[in-house]
Every structure is written in C-alpha cells, then in structure tokens.
Amino acid sequence: MSVESFARADVCAVAIAETFRGDGEILANPIGTIPMVGGRLARATFEPDLMMTDGEAALIANDEAFEWPDGKVLEAWNPYRRMFDIVWSGRRHVIMSPTQIDRYGNMNFAAIGGDLAQPKVQLLGLRGAPGNTICHPTSYWVGNHNAKTFVEQVDVVCGIGYDRAAALGPVASRFHEIRRVVTNLCVIDFDTADHRMRLRSVHPGVAVGEVVEATGFELVVPDEVPVSRLPTDEELRLLYEVIDPTNLRGKEVPD
Template sequence: MSTERSEPTRGVSGGEVTRAEYCVVACAEAWRGSGEILASPMGVIPSIGARLARRTFAPELLLTDGEAMLVDAEGTVEGWLPYRQHLELVAGGRRHVMMGASQIDRYGNQNISCIGDWRRPRRQLLGVRGAPVNTLNNPTSYWIPRHSRRVFVERVDMVCGVGYDRAVGARYHRIPRVVTDLGVFDFATPDRSMRLAARHPGVTVGEIVEATGFPLSIGDGVPCTRAPVVEELRLIREVLDPGNTRAREVGI
C-alpha cells in the first residue's frame, strides 16, 4: 500500500520540518475559510496555529488574550471583548475552539473529567468545565499531543464534549478536525464516525491504526499533512515561537 511509505520531513522550502511544525500547520488549517469568528485555541501548538492562520490565510480571525481583550497575532491589543459579547459569540456559533481530550471516541465524544466509572473514578481530571457548551453551541476541534489507545477509546468514560451521535438537533454543533502528533482526523463519513484525513510525514497508516482503540474510516490513499511554505516556516520559527516552545508538546 503506497500510504505505508515513510517520507523525509521536508517543507516546501526544502529544509527539514519538525513534527511539531507539521502539527502547527495542521492546527492552523482548522480555521481556514472561517471568516470573522473568535478563535479560541487551548495549548501551545493550537495557539501558534491560530496566530499563524491570522498572519497568513485567515486575517479576519479574532484572537483574545484569554481575558477581556482582542489582540492581533503579535499580542497587540485591538479592542475590548466584554464578557456578555463573548457569551453571545459562544452561544451563536461564531467561535471555533480547539480543546484537548483525555479520551475521545469514534463519534467525537470527549472526556476531560475522570477515568473509570464516574460514580467512583480511578482518576479525577479537570472536570466537565465548559465542554458541553463549547461543543453544542460552536464548532470545536481537538488537539491531542500524544496519540494512543488510552486516548482514542471505543467509549469514553464520561461524555464532556458532545459527539455526533449525541448532538441531534444542535444547530451549531460541528467537529471540524482532530489533530494529533500522528495525523489529522475528521468526521466526513456517512455515519459521522472518525476518518483518517491525513498522516504526518514519517508516520504510516499502520502506526496510526495500531495507536487507535477503535476502527477508523480509511480511504484508498491517505495524503500527508501539507508542509509549511517558506514564509510560514519563517513566521513559526522567528516570529510566533522563536523559543521553540512547540517542541515541549511534540518533540519530534
């Protein structure tokens, strides 16, 4: 199968591209074509990705400082975002958040609350927090830096973020993509189950299947995640993340 080859990780510029940089680009692509919506990335690589998108192909994106200000890709304050206005964006489908997941299943149900029976869990995690509101009221993607069977499970122990099999009638529910250190996934299937959309260069389809605890939908030819162009690579390395904090999440 041709998709089982391992390619050298080279960008459009011809230089070496790290796995973390492919992940940044994959996260940035989640906001392509979104227009003027609020991007809410959670985590280092999603944050770099959102800022990269704003600097390049998605200039209409709104970014925040995490509190009450709208900022540009460099962090310069552009405006004020009152809490009431923020909630209107959240509830009206005009925000796209990229969250994490301690567990996720084939339909995109996400767990960040506990491991084990929720009535007597083996491990307590963050708690449900805003996951139900996020997933039911605005598009929600996921960033998972360590793809494994412990995360990609047949059935989550507790539903925090709502998947396609549970979101019947939710007007703004949508899961554009799941990005991991191995590849990119979406739900573009007839039954809205997870599909392998792209694999990062150097990763085989077999490795992804082995690291996933449920059957994935896989087409005949799985493309590679697109490489950053020269200017994107420069922005990532020299402007957006000169300290290489991205390597702390994906050190490849």
C-alpha cells in the same frame, strides 16, 4: 530557511491552522501550546479576519503567540462573561484537548474510571465543553496519539459527538460541528456518511499502520491516505521568527 528543515511540531501547527480555513471573522480560540501557534499561523496567513485572545480578558491583534515584548494590541475587551456571549452566538471555533475521545467525537476531560460520585481520577471537570460543542465548531488537539485517548467509549461525555447530536435532532445538531482532530501523528476528520472518524492525512514519516495501532477503535481509512500539508517557506519564517521564536511547540511534540 528551506522547506527540508521543518519539524513535526511545525506540521502539527500547519494542520491546526488548516482547521480554521474558511472561518472568516470569528473568534478562533485554540487552547494549548500547538493549538495557539497554529491559530496564530492561520491568521498571519490565509485567515486574516480571525480574532484571537491573549489567554486572559482581551482579544489582541498580535501575531506572537505567547509573549508580547512590544505590548498587546487590543482589539476588544473580552472578560469571561463576554466569552459566553460569543460562544452562544456561534461566532467561535474552539480547539480543546481530550483525555478521551470516541469515533463520533464524544470527548471527556472531566474524570476517568470509578463512577460519577467517586471517580478514580478527577480531572478538569466539564469546563465549557458541553456549551462549546453544541453552539459552534469545535476541533481537537491530541499531543500524544494513543489507544488510551482514542477509546470505544468515553467515561464522561463533556463535549458531544455526532451520534448524540443526531439523536437529539436539529435542536442539538443545527450548530454542532466537530471539524478535525489533529494529533502528533495525523489529521482526522468526520467526512463519512454517519460522521465516524476518518483518517484524513498522516504527517510525513508516519505510517498509516502506526495510526491504526495507536487508535483504540476502528478508524475509517481510505485507500489512499495523503501526507499532511507541509509548511511553506513563509509559514516556517512566521513560526520561527514571529509566532513562536522560542519553539515551545517543539517541546510539546519533539521530533
């Protein structure tokens, strides 16, 4: 397989994998299709010590992301109660998908519009976002980068951003880290003086202006914006033959 034949979804998976670089022996817990593919890719290549779930109550060693025709290789029993132990211990890096996110990484997937007593659109609820974001590294995945997701202000703060963590001081900021936001268009980080979102790279074929247009607040854009890392031949082989052979990732982000 030649490098020329990669798809946008493959670049997204590589960008997700890169968020786990350097994490070592922690629970990599990417939630969602492309995040799960990317997490498996990181472990199958440069972060072999990561642990990953089967989406239920086990940590498994398999490279396959979604189906395990030859059975699961169990490393540990991990029911929800153990999951909270891991969250609070800090040995975890989660990837969640925001419905809204602001420039400091405050994230909402609980409800939109109306008021707290009667939202216009009820979504998931807080789920584990308050605890995740204050206890261990968090990254975000946005499958459809648009100005309704990247907003000036989120309606409900589920996951806390850098401004809120800083305002509370060390009790909140000591374990808080929003590492990346990976989208279908680009990679964003918070490597600015006050931890505002900064455009880190654009995926091949995406113009910087396209990202700026699709972001509902002023994104920090460096003079030079590199192109996101391309998949290697070995990464493409893993993606197409082992991790996600039915290409579920391509359904989430079509070319």
